[in-house]
Amino acid sequence: MRYYNVELLDSLPFPPFGYEERNGRLHLSVPDDLLRPLVSHLVRKEEGELSSLYHVPGENKVMALVLVPRHGIVVLESVLEGEGYPSLTPEVPAANWYEREMMEMSGVVPLDHPDPRPLHLHEWPRRAHPLSPSFDKAAKVPFTGEPHHYRKVEGEGILEVPVGPVHAGVIEPGHFRFSTAGEPILNLEVRLGYVHRGVERSLEGCPLNRALRLVERISGDNGVAHALAFCQAVEMANPVPERAQLLRCIYAEMERIYDHLGDIGGMATDVAFAVPAAEASALRERMLRLNARLTGHRLLWGAVAIGGAARDLDQEQRDLLEGAMVELGLAFEPLVDSLKGAPSFLDRVETTGVLSLPMAKDLRATGPVARASGWDRDTRRDFAYGAYGRLGFLVPVRREGDVLARLTVKVEEVRESISMVKQCLDHLREGELRSEVPAPEGFGLGLVEAPRGELAHCAHFKEGKIVRYKVRDPSFCNWPTMERAVLGNIVPDFPLINKSYNLSYAGNDL
């Protein structure tokens, strides 16, 4: 399959050092001082999206993954001559967090970076870089005692409100620092990293079967998406049996359904609208139990395997699933009606937490967040993988960018997912469940539309072993956009906005 277009090469402002086509991707190698203009060109002129940006310490090179829906997947690699290279952030704001991460994790210096503060490592010594080969993986690093510097808002009547990392509800840990004047939020800084577990370093040298179990647990409620991305990266475009592709698709959509049901119920909870909240959580519980009956695990972990699927569905299970999807479809509509028919609910969600389209594009939002702001992108359609090319589905897009738009997108995605599961069941034929996959070598890419958005796994293998593994969870892209969406809203609306995003802390922190 040929994803990229020769036109893309012609459109570049200058010829790259070298290019080659690998598994349908366009690999460009560029000198480090040309990385910024090239990525900037792809993002600004070709409507590309910066999907990942990371450093490979073993070869001292910076890798940038850019998705250009019109042309294809572009992988840029740039071997650094020293420790630094011109930062991308001044021209591509979406690169901000990636470069801050690179600075602390592997000690690369993006020159002229506007905000070179640490990102995820708290009170961490400046000279220790967890991804550098000389760093001991199990080292116990004491706190330096140097406090984190938050962006300051100063003036008469400005109040700083610190929230977290231990929150009032049962959610993951993160710290939010609000600056308010009266009730409206003037500034929000999200400080994460509390769930940083050293996943990328743990994956280096990890046997593949062990790595799969670890990857499933990067962000638990997106376990299938992460496992799928990992398998894609290991499989390196080797064929997977058709039956397995359809099963993977079923599991991925089941995951999306239970995740979105939780979000929809959560939004009702956060405005104290108890009846639909209870209804949604009961529906979600039904789906979790269905998951357990189909795959043996309520969160569908262990359903995907390298080279195929680990769990098959027999005739009885398929009938069960089909019946459950019909029932869900029937029970889901009254729930949606009760939310959308309640003026007091609409009053809370309309025009709350608006993310504008230019902001979404600049900071590169992804998934339901981007689609609710009018950005029509979906990996399942734009870079179809697995069985998605054979399925008919719509990508819901709203333009308002508020909480209601995100709710609507998720509601419509549940409907589409129900339809996709049914289509997969119709297509399902007897066949192999797994195929043998040769030991991976070189660069492997996993690109999956997780429930929260586009998920990218970039893996570097050497003799079948992982030498560098970069995980970029969709939440990593969406967190900075939430800092913008809350501006001007009142603090009591923050939990609602946060829930409409429903971002993963664990996936972001790694």
Add this chain to the structure above:
Amino acid sequence: MLDIFERRVRDKRVVTEQLTLLQQAGRTRAPMADHHCDLCGECVAACPASAISIEGDWSVDTGKCLFCGDCVPVCPRDAISFSAEVPAVSQRSSLVLRRNVPLPELKFQLREEARKVLGRSLNIREVDAGSCNGCEVEVNSLSNPIYDLERFGIKFVASPRHADMLLVTGPVTRNMLPALLKTYRATPEPRLVAAMGACAISGGPFGGTYATGSGVAEALPVDIFIPGCPPHQRTVVLALLEALGRL
């Protein structure tokens, strides 16, 4: 909204379930080898969590087990099945299930004082100390209308100041350790600590790196260990009720 009420009344549906009778489905039970096992060691090699041991006899450490099921298909004699009751206990060593060895009679040795003070109610503050959010999904499910934890007098509270027990998930990351200790100090005595899930008990797949510890017991005295990845609702509720002396 009214139509939902209407349907409820019409259906006369009782949503909540009696948890003690709830059957565990799938891999929510613990793996156990039966008499066919000849200690060949295939499962030890396949276990991604190094939870299985064949020294002496077949045993599995449910504090490490990820309940992934990788041990089942590799067994040449089909001896392993997810059939054992998951133990929730107050001693780490009792989490190791041995073949043909029954669970200890006395599972919980809670301080009498705590039992006297808490009586029939328990207020829980959940602390995520580095979990993947799988445990949070299941803790949140405990409050849904089907499990309805509050009918047992157990509820989740917003502040450690109101809590009798900290329910800790995750391997305790370096970055969460100070917050966890502060939360513990903010909880009035007598206070209990429960470690929920493989990460909180043994560090799980994430333990022992530069960024993580190897479980809650390293940082705090743990009263209740609740194994699972993530633990099933039934395991959690039974552990809590039993620890309070209410079963």
